[in-house]
Amino acid sequence: MSKQPDMQTETEDEGDVSPEEYVALSDFTGAGSDQLTFSCGDRLLVHAKPSSEWWWAEVREVIGYAPASYLRERATDEEEEGEDDACPDDPWQDEEYFGSYGTLRLHLEMLSDKSRTEAYRQVILSNSASLRNKVVMDLGCGTGIISLFCAQLAEPSLVYAVEASSMADYTRQLVKQNGCEEVVTVLQARAEEVELPEQVDVLVSEWMGNCLLFEFMVESVLQARDCWLREGGVMWPSSAALTLVPCQAHSYYEEKMAFWERPYGLDFTPLQPLAQQEFFTKPKFSHLIEPADCLATPSDVILLDMYTLQVKDLEEIKGQFHFCVDKPGSFHGFTAWFTVHFDSLETGGATVELNTGPHAEPTHWKQTLFMLDKPVSVCVGDSISGTIALHRNPIWRRHMTVSLDWNIHSSTEATENCKIGTKSFPMWR
Numbered sequence: 358m359s360k361q362p363d364m365q366t367e368t369e370d371e372g373d374v375s376p377e378e379y380v381a382l383s384d385f386t387g388a389g390s391d392q393l394t395f396s397c398g399d400r401l402l403v404h405a406k407p408s409s410e411w412w413w414a415e416v417r418e419v420i421g422y423a424p425a426s427y428l429r430e431r432a433t434d435e436e437e438e439g440e441d442d443a444c445p446d447d448p449w450q451d452e453e454y455f456g457s458y459g460t461l462r463l464h465l466e467m468l469s470d471k472s473r474t475e476a477y478r479q480v481i482l483s484n485s486a487s488l489r490n491k492v493v494m495d496l497g498c499g500t501g502i503i504s505l506f507c508a509q510l511a512e513p514s515l516v517y518a519v520e521a522s523s524m525a526d527y528t529r530q531l532v533k534q535n536g537c538e539e540v541v542t543v544l545q546a547r548a549e550e551v552e553l554p555e556q557v558d559v560l561v562s563e564w565m566g567n568c569l570l571f572e573f574m575v576e577s578v579l580q581a582r583d584c585w586l587r588e589g590g591v592m593w594p595s596s597a598a599l600t601l602v603p604c605q606a607h608s609y610y611e612e613k614m615a616f617w618e619r620p621y622g623l624d625f626t627p628l629q630p631l632a633q634q635e636f637f638t639k640p641k642f643s644h645l646i647e648p649a650d651c652l653a654t655p656s657d658v659i660l661l662d663m664y665t666l667q668v669k670d671l672e673e674i675k676g677q678f679h680f681c682v683d684k685p686g687s688f689h690g691f692t693a694w695f696t697v698h699f700d701s702l703e704t705g706g707a708t709v710e711l712n713t714g715p716h717a718e719p720t721h722w723k724q725t726l727f728m729l730d731k732p733v734s735v736c737v738g739d740s741i742s743g744t745i746a747l748h749r750n751p752i753w754r755r756h757m758t759v760s761l762d763w764n765i766h767s768s769t770e771a772t773e774n775c776k777i778g779t780k781s782f783p784m785w786r
């Protein structure tokens with residue numbers, strides 16, 4: 358399976374535009390013969406934009422596909438003179454990111470997610486005695502819910518509630534409204550830039566994104582840990598796991614792909630390559646997998662220790678899987694979700710878990726589905742092994758690409774039969 362499905366079937370005239378000049382934002386090494394290799398600063402001529410992710414381009418008289426997110430439109434000569442590098446102005450897209458957290462929509466979604474919010478409440482409640490007189494930092498406090506739980510359910514000496522978005526103004530009001538202003542200090546700042554008068558005993562944050570890492574808020578948490586957590590202090594969450602399972606996704610496949618087989622008695626199959634490009638090249642967020650659609654026992658493929666994880670580790674995180682199929686069916690893809698654990702402040706105390714998988718109460722993250730280009734029939738006893746890699750985008754720091762490589766060994770066919778596949782899914786770029 359190619360990394361960019363069906364690229365081979367695309368021609369130069371699909372999505373034609375008159376050639377435009379672009380500049381490479383970063384080095385890129387093509388993975389196959391149809392992909393270009395170029396260096397940061399190279400000028401590329403883009404001939405066609407057949408998809409939003411991959412463009413048909415030319416560099417040094419070589420033609421091939423280039424990832425759109427590595428390119429930026431070339432400025433005029435005058436504009437270019439004033440530029441000292443090719444990097445975008447805001448690789449973290451902070452304006453857009455913190456802008457969205459300055460409105461209520463996301464906070465309503467998060468606070469309405471009872472499993473998520475109650476898990477944090479439970480962490481505070483079950484550690485209330487040990488939190489007495491402790492100093493807490495709530496990184497990315499949003500409306501201040503976790504800080505308010507701390508102030509109401511325990512007796513910390515101080516909670517620094519750090520929030521970069523304009524929501525912080527309202528958070529201050531909420532803290533006052535609930536009589537917690539003696540304990541909770543709201544600081545409107547990016548956590549990376551905040552100055553605290555002291556180190557903290559506990560660093561709590563709700564930083565998890567789709568597929569655990571998307572948005573990479575975790576980097577801010579790791580930087581704050583290194584700056585502000587006292588030696589021996591506690592991280593909440595303390596660890597995180599990404600879980601994967603091979604699965605069926607009949608209704609999604611029917612809805613997006615099989616639909617084109619015979620709508621109204623007509624053969625629309627020439628649209629299937631387009632359907633694959635449009636619906637299956639990116640993961641499906643907000644997927645709710647039925648436990649019955651799991652073809653094997655789910656397995657943790659990536660484990661993160663929040664005490665030892667380093668910012669540089671985030672560039673590429675790899676895991677392996679080996680599934681034994683325990684249900685016959687159509688292997689349509691992989692579904693991923695995450696679980697985080699909160700260690701107790703007391704030695705031997707109970708750990709609290711927030712599990713976003715199909716066997717737990719649904720959360721607003723739901724699960725993430727990665728569709729194969731074509732389903733593969735599998736039988737009980739077959740094995741599906743391979744690797745997963747989360748590659749952080751070198752330019753757009755909140756984005757990543759999830760690459761999956763797998764091989765399927767059949768247990769039933771007399772001759773050794775192994776089907777292999779590989780596919781990369783940009784989230785978002």
Ligand SMILES: C[S@@+](CC[C@H](N)C(=O)[O-])C[C@H]1O[C@@H](n2cnc3c(N)ncnc32)[C@H](O)[C@@H]1O
Pocket residue numbers: 454455458464467468496497498499500501502503519520521522524546547548549562563564565574577
């Ligand atoms: C996922 S929300 C969680 C909000 C709140 N803690 C809750 O549980 O409802 C993450 C929040 O962190 C803020 N945030 C993200 N990165 C930050 C940073 N580096 N510094 C300060 N705030 C940040 C966002 O603006 C957003 O309000």
